[in-house]
Amino acid sequence: MSLPHAILTALLEKPSSGLELTRRFDKSIGYFWSATHQQIYRELGRLEQAGHIRALPSGQPGRGQRKEYEVLPAGRTELASWVAGREDPRPVRDPLLLRMRAAAVVGSPGLGDELRRHLELHRRQLAEYTGIEERDFSDPDLAEQDRMRHLVLRAGIDLETFWTTWLARALSELGEE
Amino acid sequence: MSLPHAILTALLEKPSSGLELTRRFDKSIGYFWSATHQQIYRELGRLEQAGHIRALPSGQPGRGQRKEYEVLPAGRTELASWVAGREDPRPVRDPLLLRMRAAAVVGSPGLGDELRRHLELHRRQLAEYTGIEERDFSDPDLAEQDRMRHLVLRAGIDLETFWTTWLARALSELGEE
DNA sequence: TCACACATGTAATTTGTTACATGATTTA
DNA sequence: TAAATCATGTAACAAATTACATGTGTGA
Numbered sequence: 001m002s003l004p005h006a007i008l009t010a011l012l013e014k015p016s017s018g019l020e021l022t023r024r025f026d027k028s029i030g031y032f033w034s035a036t037h038q039q040i041y042r043e044l045g046r047l048e049q050a051g052h053i054r055a056l057p058s059g060q061p062g063r064g065q066r067k068e069y070e071v072l073p074a075g076r077t078e079l080a081s082w083v084a085g086r087e088d089p090r091p092v093r094d095p096l097l098l099r100m101r102a103a104a105v106v107g108s109p110g111l112g113d114e115l116r117r118h119l120e121l122h123r124r125q126l127a128e129y130t131g132i133e134e135r136d137f138s139d140p141d142l143a144e145q146d147r148m149r150h151l152v153l154r155a156g157i158d159l160e161t162f163w164t165t166w167l168a169r170a171l172s173e174l175g176e177e
Numbered sequence: 178m179s180l181p182h183a184i185l186t187a188l189l190e191k192p193s194s195g196l197e198l199t200r201r202f203d204k205s206i207g208y209f210w211s212a213t214h215q216q217i218y219r220e221l222g223r224l225e226q227a228g229h230i231r232a233l234p235s236g237q238p239g240r241g242q243r244k245e246y247e248v249l250p251a252g253r254t255e256l257a258s259w260v261a262g263r264e265d266p267r268p269v270r271d272p273l274l275l276r277m278r279a280a281a282v283v284g285s286p287g288l289g290d291e292l293r294r295h296l297e298l299h300r301r302q303l304a305e306y307t308g309i310e311e312r313d314f315s316d317p318d319l320a321e322q323d324r325m326r327h328l329v330l331r332a333g334i335d336l337e338t339f340w341t342t343w344l345a346r347a348l349s350e351l352g353e354e
Numbered sequence: 355t356c357a358c359a360c361a362t363g364t365a366a367t368t369t370g371t372t373a374c375a376t377g378a379t380t381t382a
Numbered sequence: 383t384a385a386a387t388c389a390t391g392t393a394a395c396a397a398a399t400t401a402c403a404t405g406t407g408t409g410a
Contacts (some may be wrong), residue, residue: 002272003397009279019361033275034268039398041363064361064405080283083276089295091211092336095179095267097329098210099260102186104325106257118266144351148281151347152274159269162339170328174321180369196389216370218391241377241389 001082003043004052006033008071008079011053015070018044031129031156044069052078100170112176119167126160129153178259180220181229183210185248185256188230192247195221208306208333221246229255277347289353296344303337306330 010021010029021044022037024030035043047053052075056068071079096118103111137150187198187206198221199214201207212220224230229252233245248256273295280288314327 012282104322105189145281
């Protein structure tokens with residue numbers, strides 16, 4: 001039940017059309033909750049029907065016509081009660097770790113290349129995050145809201161740091177560095 | 178496409194019945210690829226139909242009767258080619274980070290309690306992993322297979338370490354420690 | 355006017371979750 | 383013999399993924 005709440009959060013930060021949301025889910029929000037445009041359009045329809053958001057009035061609605069949404073009070077209430085609730089951490093589900101475990105059983109030609117490829121991808125993501133941190137959060141005096149956003153970004157940075165460190169170690173221990 | 182490969186890996190490590198697999202997915206394999214018994218039974222059916230596994234011959238088969246599976250050569254081949262392939266890291270999807278971002282918008286009464294609860298859960302998981310490490314991987318001379326399994330466990334330890342560190346930091350920065 | 359980017363959607367399939375149903379075996 | 387546990391399964395639904403379809407506006 002996270003996608004609708006991700007969309008409500010994004011729309012509260014800034015009313016948007018479906019395509020704009022899709023772009024924002026390719027960065028920012030998408031850094032911790034990814035979604036494709038198909039998911040987003042479907043969910044926008046559901047949220048509108050539930051009375052949690054509404055389309056801003058515009059000239060002529062229809063296919064191919066931009067449609068911008070804003071959050072209604074009911075949507076804000078729903079989001080607040082979701083935030084206040086409980087939800088256990090999800091168990092990890094990582095295909096690369098699974099593949100390494102499988103490689104221990106059936107052998108692993110070429111696994112080193114794959115680990116190097118992932119290492120490079122994670123290094124890039126890390127560089128992007130630290131760039132954002134310098135740009136947006138270098139001021140030490142932040143409002144509570146921005147301290148929270150900074151913490152979320154920090155989680156992204158720390159996670160990418162974990163991956164780069166772990167992958168480098170894996171390559172070294174497998175004699176593949 | 179990871180679940181069938183997780184099951185093939187588990188069955189290669191040790192032929193098992195559906196319920197045994199379910200238990201093993203509650204630990205070990207499940208530490209990086211979780212699955213419920215419904216998913217497992219469905220997937221066992223598919224794998225059997227695809228000729229990747231077979232049920233070991235037994236007395237009288239049927240509902241309520243234990244049914245043990247082993248991997249066929251075709252299954253091993255399939256697993257090996259999946260391991261040798263490419264697969265990009267998945268984008269992160271974490272509800273807690275999303276909730277924190279939402280809390281920055283709609284407020285966050287009680288978020289501190291939830292963070293403390295998660296911190297405690299991650300500490301326990303971390304303790305379980307380090308216990309396994311001491312029990313199973315304290316010998317410095319490991320075969321390649323065991324070095325790989327150790328690396329996978331190490332990823333679990335490092336991930337839980339990340340969470341405990343990040344959560345403690347979050348509590349402290351939000352003045353909730 | 356034609357290609358391209360913008361923009362919104364549908365359809366089909368797979369994967370994951372939740373709830374329930376059924377039979378066999380053990381043991382109090 | 384009744385309850386608990388072991389064991390396998392079905393059904394219904396929700397979420398995510400992949401591929402495709404359709405219309406609008408703009409500038410070369």
